[in-house]
Amino acid sequence: MDLNNINPILLVASIMISATPILLAALGEMVVEKSGVLNLGVEGMMISGAVIGFIVAINTGAPLLGFATAAVAGAVLSLSFGILTQVFLSNQVATGLGLTLVGLGLSSLLGKPYEGMKAETLPKLDIPVLGDLPVVGPMLFSHDIMVYLSLCIVVAVWAFLKYTRAGLILRAVGESHDSAHALGYKVVRVRLLAIMFGGACAGLGGAYLSLVRVPQWTEGMTAGAGWIALAIVVFASWRAGRVLIGAYLFGGISVLQLNLQAAGLTWGVQYLSMSPYLITILVLVFISSNRSRSNHDAPANLGQTFHATR
Amino acid sequence: MIRRTLLATVAAGLTLAIGAPAMAQDDPTKACFVYVGPIGDGGWTYQHHQGALALKEEYGDDVEIAYQESVPEGADSERVITQMALSGCNIIFTTSFGYMDPTNNVAAKFPDVKFEHSTGYKREHPNVSTYNARFYEGRAVVGHIAGKMTETNKIGYIGSFPIPEVIMGINSYYHHAKLANPDVELVVTWAYTWFDPAKEADAARAMLDQDVDVITAHTDSTAPLAEIAKEGGSAWGFGQASDMAAFTTNDDGTPGPRIASIIDDWSPYYIKRVGALMDGTYEQIDSWAGMPEGEVVIGEMNDAIPDDVKAEAEELIASITDGEYHPFTGPINKQDGSAWLAEGETAKDGTLLGMDFYIEGITGEIPN
Numbered sequence: 259m260d261l262n263n264i265n266p267i268l269l270v271a272s273i274m275i276s277a278t279p280i281l282l283a284a285l286g287e288m289v290v291e292k293s294g295v296l297n298l299g300v301e302g303m304m305i306s307g308a309v310i311g312f313i314v315a316i317n318t319g320a321p322l323l324g325f326a327t328a329a330v331a332g333a334v335l336s337l338s339f340g341i342l343t344q345v346f347l348s349n350q351v352a353t354g355l356g357l358t359l360v361g362l363g364l365s366s367l368l369g370k371p372y373e374g375m376k377a378e379t380l381p382k383l384d385i386p387v388l389g390d391l392p393v394v395g396p397m398l399f400s401h402d403i404m405v406y407l408s409l410c411i412v413v414a415v416w417a418f419l420k421y422t423r424a425g426l427i428l429r430a431v432g433e434s435h436d437s438a439h440a441l442g443y444k445v446v447r448v449r450l451l452a453i454m455f456g457g458a459c460a461g462l463g464g465a466y467l468s469l470v471r472v473p474q475w476t477e478g479m480t481a482g483a484g485w486i487a488l489a490i491v492v493f494a495s496w497r498a499g500r501v502l503i504g505a506y507l508f509g510g511i512s513v514l515q516l517n518l519q520a521a522g523l524t525w526g527v528q529y530l531s532m533s534p535y536l537i538t539i540l541v542l543v544f545i546s547s548n549r550s551r552s553n554h555d556a557p558a559n560l561g562q563t564f565h566a567t568r
Numbered sequence: 569m570i571r572r573t574l575l576a577t578v579a580a581g582l583t584l585a586i587g588a589p590a591m592a593q594d595d596p597t598k599a600c601f602v603y604v605g606p607i608g609d610g611g612w613t614y615q616h617h618q619g620a621l622a623l624k625e626e627y628g629d630d631v632e633i634a635y636q637e638s639v640p641e642g643a644d645s646e647r648v649i650t651q652m653a654l655s656g657c658n659i660i661f662t663t664s665f666g667y668m669d670p671t672n673n674v675a676a677k678f679p680d681v682k683f684e685h686s687t688g689y690k691r692e693h694p695n696v697s698t699y700n701a702r703f704y705e706g707r708a709v710v711g712h713i714a715g716k717m718t719e720t721n722k723i724g725y726i727g728s729f730p731i732p733e734v735i736m737g738i739n740s741y742y743h744h745a746k747l748a749n750p751d752v753e754l755v756v757t758w759a760y761t762w763f764d765p766a767k768e769a770d771a772a773r774a775m776l777d778q779d780v781d782v783i784t785a786h787t788d789s790t791a792p793l794a795e796i797a798k799e800g801g802s803a804w805g806f807g808q809a810s811d812m813a814a815f816t817t818n819d820d821g822t823p824g825p826r827i828a829s830i831i832d833d834w835s836p837y838y839i840k841r842v843g844a845l846m847d848g849t850y851e852q853i854d855s856w857a858g859m860p861e862g863e864v865v866i867g868e869m870n871d872a873i874p875d876d877v878k879a880e881a882e883e884l885i886a887s888i889t890d891g892e893y894h895p896f897t898g899p900i901n902k903q904d905g906s907a908w909l910a911e912g913e914t915a916k917d918g919t920l921l922g923m924d925f926y927i928e929g930i931t932g933e934i935p936n
Contacts, residue, residue, distance in 0.1 A: 268777040276770055366606065373608055374814040472765045472791045477606050481764035512767065516774035519757040522932050531760070
């Protein structure tokens with residue numbers, strides 16, 4: 259084993275790229291859950307974003323347009339979930355699972371003609387001054403624009419939930435939809451908007467997979483990333499900053515264990531791959547074992563159907 | 569259409585039940601295929617389906633083919649195989665390791681139907697045959713090319729699961745790289761999946777970041793090649809299971825990143841077996857064929873490979889195809905330095921099928 263083979267600059271750079279899709283999807287899902295809705299269709303929205311983004315990027319030659327369309331596609335798909343669960347009051351768990359199945363099927367249908375094609379990928383940004391810094395430059399300041407956009411969304415979501423009135427309303431809706439309704443807030447509308455934001459973020463995450471991380475379309479290519487995003491939201495106990503940590507930890511460990519293997523480490527690699535999931539389970543146990551904590555973490559009305567009685 | 573088949577099946581079943589002679593001679597032979605993935609996966613299942621299409625092409629109206637995609641291994645597959653046996657299939661090919669027990673279970677109930685299971689070893693009933701291909705012969709050729717092409721003297725292998733099939737591939741790849749280039753060093757990473765494009769790409773990235781410049785994969789997607797393509801011509805890879813010809817040229821028109829490929833060609837086997845069934849010479853077998861039978865094929869080598877290396881690779885292909893050369897010919901020692909094959913000795917099939925050791929020179933351990 260020769261750990262000197264691992265170049266920390268390249269390692270951090272590849273962790274950032276590896277974590278971006280799950281970071282985007284998890285952030286979106288966190289906002290959705292903050293509004294009190296559990297959308298288990300993240301995987302389906304991600305893979306739809308992946309295929310639509312890829313198709314648009316191939317046909318127009320503009321990857322950014324691909325990302326924009328992927329976000330719209332994710333939002334539209336999630337709106338179907340929103341209408342079913344918020345207007346027709348269907349069960350959120352079952353509808354979310356259905357959304358995943360629809361997304362997987364739809365994407366494989368749409369993507370059939372695009373298998374084996376190559377799309378143009380996003381260029382690495384050339385940031386003046388910062389990008390020229392030694393070590394830090396190639397590590398942090400030489401990525402494509404989506405990496406920075408995802409970090410901006412983290413800050414924006416955090417600030418939105420913490421400092422804005424709209425963010426407060428969204429949290430109120432998630433904590434107690436009846437009270438929010440009694441105060442005159444439009445619970446269903448707020449939730450639909452949150453669901454669409456979640457869909458758009460998942461779509462962006464999916465497009466990042468098919469346009470940057472693995473620049474190609476393959477059927478079923480998200481391979482469970484959407485479920486990891488759901489785990490990250492729990493891991494992060496519904497906080498934007500911790501979602502960032504969680505996504506980089508999940509993505510980081512996956513990349514780190516492969517790097518350790520390539521450097522010749524063979525012992526314990528499986529345990530390392532397992533660890534993010536074990537930590538998530540521990541967090542879940544911790545949250546649910548501590549009553550006073552659980553009240554502060556999971557939105558109180560998470561997954562509950564809202565039906566206005568008056 | 570399905571309903572008609574079903575009705576026909578019921579009719580056929582009734583005929584059989586009352587002891588009437590079997591179907592008329594001019595009925596087409598029905599060959600059915602159970603696939604583990606979608607036929608558009610670009611790898612394993614795609615190649616099996618190409619074999620099925622070649623079978624249809626060969627015999628035309630004398631053969632009818634049917635298939636079911638993305639059948640989960642386990643109980644679901646037993647249901648699908650039973651359904652196929654009921655719907656008048658004369659021979660059923662089940663194309664993934666996990667169909668082994670379901671295939672044998674169904675075979676017990678339908679003694680008149682022939683069952684062919686790919687990559688397994690259980691033949692519990694006289695109507696069950698097994699078939700596999702000697703992929704390690706292909707690994708030998710790409711190993712030779714890798715040894716010659718590497719400039720950093722570090723070559724990589726993305727493993728799926730530490731099973732004999734994969735370990736055989738790793739040993740064959742390394743052995744021939746080493747024969748071609750004594751300074752070569754092998755890096756193995758285990759992905760613990762057959763199919764996860766993002767993870768496969770990460771595995772390729774981890775190796776590329778550590779100066780590995782030739783990578784072969786034992787996973788099913790084209791993601792490692794897409795990742796290698798980002799190096800823009802300073803690293804190389806191979807098509808796996810299928811030709812993956814889309815990666816033969818870089819974006820700027822230069823050759824690469826896919827410089828050659830190992831193709832699984834099942835068509836000779838399917839044509840031979842269904843042919844035997846039709847002319848009455850069909851027997852239960854355990855088939856493990858390779859380059860001589862045309863089941864393992866090296867895809868076109870592109871111009872990134874220098875002419876002399878191409879010639880050497882062609883020579884290697886020819887000698888394996890003629891049966892002159894076995895990729896595991898001694899002297900080869902095990903990793904711990906103990907002797908495995910003496911000078912001129914070749915590996916026994918039984919040892920290969922249960923291979924659980926690396927050969928001398930490979931660093932690292934096989935995870936359990």
